[in-house]
Amino acid sequence: MPALLEVQRLEAQYRWTKVLHGVDFAVEEGGITTILGANGAGKTTTLRAVCGMIKTAGEVRFAGRRIDGRATEDIVRLGIAHVPEGRGTFVNLTVEENLRLGAYGRRERGALAADFGRVYEYFPVLRERRGQLAGTLSGGEQQMLAVARALMLRPRLLLLDEPSLGLAPLVVREIFRIVRTINRDDGVSVLLVEQNAAIALALADHAYLLETGRVVISGAAAELGRDESIRRSYLGY
């Protein structure tokens, strides 16, 4: 069976600086894939390239169909929810309005109430704060809101850009627990980009290591985590 997301020879650049030099990776249907790497390795660029937020070369296939070169809003409407770097919160809108917007791009408009119920169950704090302006939430709450907003799309694939960044360890653990639940119970495939290798490898089943725009190592997450030399030279723990 072909992978849900298949990326081949992906290249991307900002102005004159090439950031990705032919990256290949895949996300299996129902799987969790992680892309690890240091600052500036091209992790965020990879996610942005998948979503058509920057000009790219190479092939990106989603569920067998080419999506490279298509507009971001069309790619999102296929069922790819992107939780961006910096969380992308609509700070001047309420929590509930943020969530309503999450459901904007999906085909079936019905059963919104059920989806609200589901994300409020995952993130009870959002229910308490639903009338509040999203900009007044704490960093952890905004990250929860970003994940919840992505879920409102009822995505087939969830792209997560460093969800652990700047958050307390307890909050990070909570968010990762919920991502695992979403993956297991709702069958949502996940592509996770992280600097925090330990927690990402514990969650993922497949991992790629990115260095200056190239994949240097790939394999089963558990194996990468066990390999002493990789751990020491690349993952730093």
Place this chain on the structure above:
Amino acid sequence: MDIFFQQVVSGLATGGIYGSLALALVMIYQATDVVNYAQGNMAMFSTYIAWSMLDAGWPYWLAFFATLAIAFVGGVAIERIVIRPVENAPILSIVIVSIGLLVILSSVAGWIYTYTQKPFPSPFPNRPVKLGNVIVGAHDIGAITVTLIVLLLLYLFFRYTTLGLAMRAAAQNPVSSRLVGIRVGWMLALGWGLAALVGAVAGIMVAPVVFLDPNMMGGILIYAFASATLGGFTSPGGAVVGGLIVGVTENLVGTYVRFIGTELKLTVALAIILIVLMVKPSGLFGRGTVHRV
């Protein structure tokens, strides 16, 4: 005291019109960070379209709503055809485009309809209305009512519909909006359409007072700038309140300050702009821009 109240009521009537045009300015400013100098002349042109329909014998309210529809489509078309190609250009380029649009609309209107002033009918009776001891024109009352209805409908649209929510989102955060599947380009075009529609209402309501000619919105646009500056360019509600304050202030100053009279009224608007920019640049209800460093 009766003169005072009379001036307040008629100030509210013109203020509502300033406020509507200011709201149109603010709507476009919030979505694209651009002050649309052509807003007044777009309204003027819409009013001429209404005049043509009335001249052809259409019933007033049919012409009114048909004009709003045309103004809306025209606003969307202007954004798609004229503004979109310079969307990513520096702000100054877009400002120049909007000034070009201002000149073109004015010239085309003069070419089609000539520069002679035309009377424009009011749908409201020509007799004054007595509210207690205060006598006010029926058109003033009518204009206030129509303006308030339009503003209320806009508020409900932006507050409670999904499309309105998507338009607000697209204005605030285009990148995140694309990531939830909003077609940001079309939302901006719809914003231009709605702004043109609101402007058309202002034009049609003010034309019976100032008469119709290609330059009729020139002065009113300056009042609208004063209103938007006073209320805060980042606050739609503030623009409307600003308009009402400017309208009333202008009338009271014109009545009670002898040397200003009717000739120097426009100076009041300019003075308001100057004072607000010196004392509180973000306006009464606006938010200052905060940049994270």
